[in-house]
Amino acid sequence: MTHTRITRFIFLGLLVAATAFSQSKAKKVKPGFNLFSKEQDVQMGAEYAAQVEREMPVVDNAELNKWIRTVGEKLAKAPEADKYPYSFKVVYDPSINAFALPGGPTFTHTGLILAADNEAQLAGVLAHEISHVALRHGTNQASKAQLLQLPAMLGGQMLGGKGGLTGMLAQLGIGLGANSLLLKFSRNAETDADILGSRIMHQAGYNPIEMARFFEKLEAESGKGNWITNMMSSHPNPGNRQKRIQQEIQLMGAKQYSGETGDFKRIQQVAKALPKMEKPKGATAAAAQGGTVEQARPQGGFKNFQTQGLQMQYPSNWEVFGQNTANVTIAPRAGLFQQQGGQTAIGYGVVINQVKSQSGDFAKDTQALIQQLSQGNQGMRVSGNPREQRVDNKRAYLTMLTSPSPWGGNEVDWLVTVEMQGGMTYFVFIAPENDLNNARGAFDQMIQSVRIGQ
Ligand SMILES: [Zn+2]
Known part of the structure; x- marks a missing residue:
């Protein structure tokens, strides 16, 4: 018995010494993985x-x-x-x-x-x-x-x-x-x-x-x-x-x-x-100031958006920002709000992105994306579990999120993830919560028109 106790004591002593040693060494801090030079x-x-x-x-x-x-x-x-x-x-x-x-x-x-x-x-x-x-x-x-x-x-x-x-x-x-x-x-x-x-x-x-x-x-x-x-x-x-x-x-x-x-x-x-300074004039003219919900809501029929690997319809009063499949925003100018620090908030529109699979499992990737979006957007909440459906005859999930709208009140953010080889395409459809009835039909039509692939 005594023997055992001594062994244990020495063992613990070593452990404490090891911890003290590791704390006395300065942490090496260096840049991580980077694709940029x-x-x-x-x-x-x-x-x-x-x-x-x-x-x-x-x-x-x-x-x-x-x-x-x-x-x-x-x-x-x-x-x-x-x-x-x-x-x-x-x-x-x-x-x-x-x-x-x-x-x-x-x-x-x-x-x-x-x-x-x-x-x-x-x-x-x-x-x-x-x-x-x-x-x-x-x-x-x-x-x-x-x-x-x-x-x-x-x-x-x-x-x-x-x-x-x-x-x-x-x-x-x-x-x-x-x-x-x-x-x-x-x-x-x-x-x-x-x-x-x-x-x-x-x-x-x-x-x-x-x-x-x-x-x-x-x-x-x-x-x-x-x-x-x-x-x-x-x-x-x-x-x-x-x-x-x-x-x-x-x-x-x-x-x-x-x-x-x-x-x-x-x-x-x-x-x-310092005398009060405004934003430079050029910037104010170009900045998205946001319009009314009525101006921003989908209206006037549909146009066709096509880029490599992706095709879909969008409301003809909206505009396409960015042309790359990997990240496109389609939104009405009236739905864009320039914020302090040059940031733009989207009150009405759809954000489209393609990401590689992280886990090899589409359901898990969707969950990880939901978590990433909620962490990256202040006040975003998940308001329902992902519902499985088909988009372009591919496996897809629809998840309901809500977050604060730049118009005040809440907005709905419909997250649609669509499985594709090696990853997924996802869409976030954004509308003010109290205007969803005016957007729902257009969102449905946009989702049904999606074609992914070559
Ligand atoms: Zn910092």
Whole structure:
């Protein structure tokens, strides 16, 4: 008996030692699977940055620009930032947010500058954004999205066509729009960006704990509805940010952090005193402002949509956006709403996409898609189990989802998944809940007209 007890004791001791050892080693944080080249990250970022400059009120204030560049470049010098061509600009927007495009262009909202308690908190957000760039999280997510045409598009001769890389990505539904794959991160990516961001802050002389404090402050305040923030939806809380970052600080060895410019209070005054800026005129004219439900509902007969591998009818007052089977939106202009941050919400229309099979099992793939859609769309709920049916004489499921409508109230989102070789085609038919009676006939006709395959 005694013998056994001693053995057990030693065994437990080893286990504890092993755990302590693994905690004392710094986590290796590096970019994941990626179909894009680093050069493509940079090219894409430059093209999107030009779009941001056209469509958003980018601030032209010498003092503010110089300061954000000084802080940003100090952080970007850290080896962990991986030498991307970073740039730092300010967007006039009262919401508390910042975003970095693949390859380095970084934009900070004036609302974020005003909401930070100190310079280190603002530097923390920049360091976190820089980390998403260096870890290539945007293109990693796009690579993992199983878009059928992406590998051929990136590797092939299609590059350099009209509209550039972003023009082609737009055909796959990748852009800066609502819930963009490029700007909305997983919890694992968040943890990695926190860790790398801590190291970058530490090197630049900012206390990394302020990054965690700021994110946690936003989290607490956004719950109370006190802040206009969408920072938390694109950077979801991975849990215990402070604790994880404290661990990281211990590993690096705490030091006297003395990187502050000391000008933060002054910069906040400058940001506060900026004259109100509207979106650039060109952007306002081009932006989808949304019309009335009456204008948007299907009417006036049907037109035929045909692209490689897909054919269907659609209401003649709707338009086709994108021509690629892998991702097309067919919607009335009156049903499109440009949102803050350049995102577009669809109030009426149909979104079509093709994805590769993840599990080899159509029913499981449908379930996984439902989960993915509900995670990616705030407020989306499943309101009924998938019902099996046939579309184009192929196995299909119809699933009823609901989510908030850009017109207010709820909308129905009919998800139709259709089995095809190696994957599926799916359609999301969108209509305001209280207008479904005016859409149902058109949706039925569209579904019946679907032809998939060569
Ligand atoms: Zn993040």
